[in-house]
Amino acid sequence: MAEYPLVDNTIFEADEEYIPQPEPEPQAPAWMDGSVRIGIHTSIAGSYLNALESAKKLGANALQIFSASPRMWQGATVRIPASDAKAFRTRREELGLGPLVIHANYLVNLAATQPMLRTRSIQAFHEELVRGVALGADYLVVHPGSRGEASLESAIATIVDSIKQAAKRVPLGKMRILIENTAGMGLSVGSRLEEVAAIVGGLNREIGGVKPLLHVGACLDTAHLLAAGYDIRSEEVLEQTIDAIDRTIGLENVPVMHVNDSKIPLGGRVDRHANIGEGKIGAQAIGRFLKHPRLGTMPPEGLPGRVFLLETPIDEPGDDRRNVAKLWELAGVEGPEAEKGFSMLTPALKRAMEKAGKKVSSRHLPAKGKKRKTK
Secondary structure (H helix, E strand, C coil), X not given: CCCCCCCHHHCCCXXXXXXXXXXXCCCCCHHHCCCCEEEEECCCXXXXXXXXXHHXXXXXXXXXXXXXXXXXXXXXXXXCCHHHHHXXXXXXXXXXXXXXXXXXXXXXXXXXXXXXXXXXXXXXXXXXXXXXXXXXXXXXXXXXXXXXXXXXXXHHHHHHXXXXXXXXXXXXXXXXXXXXXXXXXXCECCCCHHHHHHHHHHHHCCECCECCCCCCEEEEEHHHHHHCCCCCCCHHHHHHHHHHHHHHCCHHHCCEEECCEECCCCCCCCCCEECCCCCCCCHHHHXXXXXXXXXXXXXXXXXXXXXXXXXXXXXXXXXXXXXXXXXXXXXXCCCCCCCCCCCCCCHHHHHHHHHCCCCCECCCCCCCCCCCCCC
16 A cells, blocks of 8 residues: 655644634525515416516516415415426526515415314415425415404414414525405404504514514505505505504514505405506505605615515406506606516406406416416
8 A cells, every 4th residue: 555655734824724604694685675666466377487477578576476276275285396496486586576475375264263264274374385485485475364253352363373383394484474454344354453463463472582483574455454444545644554554563564565456445344456546545645655755665764675566457458567567657766668568368368257257357367277268
């Protein structure tokens, strides 16, 4: 065996010793640069990638999607193939879209008192969290649910516990759960800001000096605010409402705003969205909302990365594109260029959906794996 003699230069100086370096602090995503973020709910029909391409073509720089069919329990357990999820994350980064918001299944009722419905809702919301992490979502929005015969206080406690149960063993990473305010129909929880704040506070509260595992916030919808009795059309009441949001939930805990006009008048307690400028809120009030410094994205008053998302109807092909353009206009900012003539609703799809008696909106287009046949 050959011998390898020691040589003098194998002696290291003290300053050459390897010292492990701490991991670098994670960098904030590009969409948190203080720029205005305007998005729209886009369809995942055919492929998750289609939702990204639609958002880009419509002139948005952010988006919201469903991760599976929103009105079917069968879709609640869908898992996304790793290759599809990776392709989605890669393409989103290429297009520079952010934040990405996922809206949970409408059937999920986190306040349910019936054991079977509650169990099913917790399981379905757990799967929403799993899919959200896979897709690299920044936020997952969920409606609190309906309390049935339970008291409001009991329902809020149930919602808090249901979310904790659903989030067990799911490493959420950067993804944040957001509680959406409601219009107040029936016995739904969350039409008052105080109710949303109680849920958020219950999930974020330290217990025995131990910080919570979840960092939960809120998503506020303009149409729901009006229907619930908050007259955001009035400049004075808008200021009062913003103060109330800050006092109860905390403006720093509201990174997502659903900006929809409303077919329902003040206090109507029904959730019906209208195209921007064609409802009971009106373009002027929505413009005031978008431009308010405390609701914006620029420090010190605004929250970098806050996004304004559309969930508006598509009555005619191109309504989606026109609503995005209208939000940019009302915000007083020049947005990305949209693809001329593009719409998620094609004339053929419109005819097929009308034939099936379906009302059309960006949230009601066919879900992944549920393409509609057109002749």
